[in-house]
Amino acid sequence: MVSRSPEGIDQLAARLISQGSRFARTASRRAGTQRSLIALRALANLQQEGDLRVGELALREAITQPAMTAAVNRLEADGLVARGTDPADARAAVVSLTEAGAEELHRFRMRAAAKVRPALEGLGKDDLAVLTRAADLLQELADRLNQE
Amino acid sequence: MVSRSPEGIDQLAARLISQGSRFARTASRRAGTQRSLIALRALANLQQEGDLRVGELALREAITQPAMTAAVNRLEADGLVARGTDPADARAAVVSLTEAGAEELHRFRMRAAAKVRPALEGLGKDDLAVLTRAADLLQELADRLNQE
DNA sequence: CCATTTTATATAAGGCATGTATATAGTTGT
DNA sequence: ACAACTATATACATGCCTTATATAAAATGG
Numbered sequence: 001m002v003s004r005s006p007e008g009i010d011q012l013a014a015r016l017i018s019q020g021s022r023f024a025r026t027a028s029r030r031a032g033t034q035r036s037l038i039a040l041r042a043l044a045n046l047q048q049e050g051d052l053r054v055g056e057l058a059l060r061e062a063i064t065q066p067a068m069t070a071a072v073n074r075l076e077a078d079g080l081v082a083r084g085t086d087p088a089d090a091r092a093a094v095v096s097l098t099e100a101g102a103e104e105l106h107r108f109r110m111r112a113a114a115k116v117r118p119a120l121e122g123l124g125k126d127d128l129a130v131l132t133r134a135a136d137l138l139q140e141l142a143d144r145l146n147q148e
Numbered sequence: 149m150v151s152r153s154p155e156g157i158d159q160l161a162a163r164l165i166s167q168g169s170r171f172a173r174t175a176s177r178r179a180g181t182q183r184s185l186i187a188l189r190a191l192a193n194l195q196q197e198g199d200l201r202v203g204e205l206a207l208r209e210a211i212t213q214p215a216m217t218a219a220v221n222r223l224e225a226d227g228l229v230a231r232g233t234d235p236a237d238a239r240a241a242v243v244s245l246t247e248a249g250a251e252e253l254h255r256f257r258m259r260a261a262a263k264v265r266p267a268l269e270g271l272g273k274d275d276l277a278v279l280t281r282a283a284d285l286l287q288e289l290a291d292r293l294n295q296e
Numbered sequence: 297c298c299a300t301t302t303t304a305t306a307t308a309a310g311g312c313a314t315g316t317a318t319a320t321a322g323t324t325g326t
Numbered sequence: 327a328c329a330a331c332t333a334t335a336t337a338c339a340t341g342c343c344t345t346a347t348a349t350a351a352a353a354t355g356g
Contacts, residue, residue, distance in 0.1 A: 009268050010261035012280055013175070017260055018192055019286040021172035021185045024165045026210040026290040036342070037169045044166055055304060062174040067343045069306060074341080091304040091351045112165055113158035119292045120157050127285055132160055134282030137275055138167040142174040144267045184312070203333060215314045217335060222312075239322045239333040 020138065031112035035104070038063060039071055043080060043105040046097035051084070054093045062146060080104055168286065179260035183252070186211065187219055191228060191253040194245040199232070202241045210294060228252055 028037055041061055046052060052060075058068035072095055075081040080101035086092040097105075120128065176185055189209055194200060200208075206216035220243055223229040228249030234240040245253075268276065 009265055009276075010257070012276065012283065013261040013264035013268060014257040015283040016264075016279060017172045017175045017185075018189060019283045019290070020168035021176075022189060022209065023286040023290045024169035024172065025186075026293050027161070027165045028169075029210045030293050030296075037165075038173075038342080041166060041170055053304075054306095061170065062177045063342090064344060065305070066307080066345085070342075073306095089304080089352075093305060109158070109162040113161040115293065116161035116164075116289065117157055119289045120161060122292075123285070127281070128157075128160070130278050130281045131164060131285055133275070133278045135160065135163040135167045137271070137279055138171040141264065141267045142167070142171045144270075145174045145178050145263065148178075186313075201333075202335090211313085212315060213334070214316085214336080218313070221335095237323075237333080239320095241334060 016138070027112055027116050028108075030115040031108060033108050033111070035108065036071075038067075039075055040105065040108055042068070042071055042075065042095075043097060043101050046081065046095060047102060047105060051094050051096040053086070054095060057095065059146060062142075075101065164286070175260055175264050176256075178263040179256060181256050181259070183256065184219075186215075187223055188253065188256055190216070190219055190223065190243075191245060191249050194229065194243060195250060195253060199242050199244040201234070202243060205243065207294060210290075223249065 024037060028040070033040070038061060042057055045057060045060055054068050054072055055065055057072070058065045061068065063071075072081060072083070072093075076083055078100075080098060081095050082098055084094045084096060086094050120131075123131075172185060176188070181188070186209060190205055193205060193208055202216050202220055203213055205220070206213045209216065211219075220229060220231070220241075224231055226248075228246055229243050230246055232242045232244060234242050268279075271279075
C-alpha cells in the first residue's frame with residue numbers, strides 16, 4: 001500500500017531527488033566519463049529533439065542561459081555540437097549535434113550501461129518494469145516542473 | 149512487457165542516469181536552494197546513518213575524498229556539520245550533523261516537496277507505487293555500484 | 297517609421313565543485 | 327623501530343553555475 005497522504009507524497013519527492021541524483025552521479029562516475037552530466041544531457045536533448053536554441057536547452061535542463069552558453073561553448077570547442085543561425089531570427093543560436101557528438105553520446109551510454117547492467121540483471125522482471133516506468137515518469141515530472 | 153534483452157537493459161540504464169539527473173536538478177533548482185545536491189546528500193547521509201567519516205561519505209556519494217573534504221569544510225563553516233575525532237583512530241575525521249544542519253535539511257525537503265507535490269498528486273496510485281519502489285531500487289543500485 | 301520595450305545570446309565576475317597529485321599524520325605488521 | 331599502509335588535508339587547475347550586465351535583433355505602438 002502506497003501512502004497518498006501529504007507526508008507520504010512529500011517524503012517520496014525528497015527521496016526521488018536524493019536517490020535520483022545519487023544514482024546518476026554514481027553510475028556516470030563509474031562509466032569514467034570526462035563529460036559532465038549537463039553536457040551529456042544537452043547532447044541527448046539534441047539527439048532526441050533535433051536542433052534547439054541555447055535558451056531552449058537551458059530551460060529543458062533547468063539551468064540558467066549563461067550556464068548553457070558555457071556548456072555549448074565547451075561542446076562546440078570539442079566538435080560535439082555546432083552553432084548555426086536561425087534564418088528567421090538572427091538573435092538565436094541554433095545548436096545541432098554533430099556526428100562526433102552522436103558518437104560520443106553513444107560511447108558514454110555503452111560504457112555506463114556496461115557498469116550498470118550487472119546490477120540490473122540481478123533484478124526480477126517486476127522491478128525492471130518499475131524502473132522502466134519510473135524513467136518515463138521522472139521525465140514527465142521534470143517536464144511539468146519546467147512548464148511553470 | 150519489459151524487455152530483458154541486453155539492448156533493453158542497456159537502454160534502461162542510460163535512461164535512468166539521464167532522467168534521474170534531470171529530475172533531481174530540476175526539482176532542487178525549483179526549490180530555490182543555495183546548497184548543492186552533494187551538500188544536501190551529505191547531510192541526508194549523516195541523518196540516516198549517524199556520524200560518518202569523510203572517506204565514508206565520499207565513497208557513498210561517489211566523489212573523491214578531497215571533494216568531500218571541501219564540501220564538509222563549507223558545511224562546517226556554516227555550522228551544519230561538526231568535525232570530531234575518532235578516539236580509536238586519530239587519523240579519522242568523524243562528521244556529525246548539527247541541529248542547524250538537520251533543520252536546513254528539513255527546510256529544503258519541505259520546499260522541494262511543495263514544488264513537486266502538485267505534479268505527484270496528478271498521478272494515479274499505481275504510478276506512485278512505481279516511484280516509491282523506484283526510489284528504493286535506485287538506492288540499492290547505487291549501493292551496489294559503490295561496492296566494487 | 298521611428299522610439300521603446302522585449303527577447304536571445306554573450307560576457308564578466310565570483311564562488312562552488314571536482315579531479316589529480318602530493319603532503320602530513322597516524323596505524324599496522326614484522 | 328622500520329616499512330608499508332591508511333585517513334585526511336592541501337595545492338592547483340578546470341569546469342560549473344549564478345547574478346548582473348552588455349549587445350544585438352525583433353516586436354510593439356504611437
